[in-house]
Amino acid sequence: MYTTSLTRNQFEKLKKFDPGKGVINVESELYIMGSKRSGRERKMLKRFFIDKGEYMGMKLLNINTLVYYRSVLEQVKELVLPETLAVVGGEIIGTTMPLIENATNLQIILSNKQIPLKDKIEYLKKIGRILINIDELKGFPYEFRLGDLHEANFIVDKENKIHVVDIDSSYISNNEPFTSKYLFLNTLLIDLPYKYKVNGHDDIIPSRDSDIYCYIMIILNTLAGCKMYELTIEQFYNYMNYLESIGINKDFLFSIEKIYHDGENENPLPYLEYLIEKEPYQAHHLVYKARTGLDLAK
Numbered sequence: 001m002y003t004t005s006l007t008r009n010q011f012e013k014l015k016k017f018d019p020g021k022g023v024i025n026v027e028s029e030l031y032i033m034g035s036k037r038s039g040r041e042r043k044m045l046k047r048f049f050i051d052k053g054e055y056m057g058m059k060l061l062n063i064n065t066l067v068y069y070r071s072v073l074e075q076v077k078e079l080v081l082p083e084t085l086a087v088v089g090g091e092i093i094g095t096t097m098p099l100i101e102n103a104t105n106l107q108i109i110l111s112n113k114q115i116p117l118k119d120k121i122e123y124l125k126k127i128g129r130i131l132i133n134i135d136e137l138k139g140f141p142y143e144f145r146l147g148d149l150h151e152a153n154f155i156v157d158k159e160n161k162i163h164v165v166d167i168d169s170s171y172i173s174n175n176e177p178f179t180s181k182y183l184f185l186n187t188l189l190i191d192l193p194y195k196y197k198v199n200g201h202d203d204i205i206p207s208r209d210s211d212i213y214c215y216i217m218i219i220l221n222t223l224a225g226c227k228m229y230e231l232t233i234e235q236f237y238n239y240m241n242y243l244e245s246i247g248i249n250k251d252f253l254f255s256i257e258k259i260y261h262d263g264e265n266e267n268p269l270p271y272l273e274y275l276i277e278k279e280p281y282q283a284h285h286l287v288y289k290a291r292t293g294l295d296l297a298k
Contacts, residue, residue: 128269
């Protein structure tokens with residue numbers, strides 16, 4: 001396993017990376033290695049808050065697997081893969097990876113009220129294509145899923161290309177799963193144990209179905225402008241009925257509703273184009289509340 005070694009003094013001189021307003025890293029902090037003046041490619045150093053014990057052991061196993069099979073995983077060109085272990089003062093503290101220059105976190109883009117929905121949908125389409133590419137990944141000996149799939153784990157570069165970050169927290173089936181925001185926060189999923197399977201710690205094991213579920217939460221959050229993973233089943237279906245009443249494509253709605261059925265989830269990518277045929281403001285939770293008297297936002 002390749003390493004990047006720094007002294008304590010060198011590490012303390014690194015510049016912290018700011019992911020943007022409202023974007024919070026709960027498991028790590030990021031630093032920039034190198035300078036633009038050097039003419040060399042700059043790198044990102046990710047320091048884990050927990051760098052010992054079982055958690056760190058799981059991280060090291062993931063990173064080792066990702067680095068070893070890097071050439072295979074590069075089939076999915078959007079993945080920002082780890083390159084080396086970061087060693088400071090002789091101790092492993094995290095990992096290094098490419099720095100995507102001048103990138104904007106997708107969470108910031110999708111929550112920006114000044115950006116038209118049709119532009120946001122183009123980014124959402126790109127996530128759907130990434131999931132398809134992961135399904136079609138060849139030569140990787142384990143099941144690979146993004147796992148902790150949410151808005152803040154995607155960035156957009158200056159050429160409007162999307163990249164997936166936090167890959168060290170992805171799910172690889174030779175390891176235990178890491179916490180996934182939307183799988184952890186939605187208690188409704190435990191009512192579907194045959195679809196969203198759990199391990200011995202009652203953590204949902206990421207799968208194609210769970211990745212699509214998380215993708216759908218991003219889409220619904222963007223449409224409604226609120227936290228759709230917090231809805232009760234009744235609130236969810238009331239909103240689905242409302243979307244149907246305003247003319248939202250039925251195939252899109254059927255694909256969305258599958259997340260709470262026993263059958264396999266469906267990637268809604270083919271139907272996203274139809275969302276811009278209707279006036280998008282109608283799907284917003286404030287318009288929904290004004291028309292129905294029902295509240296989605298808690």
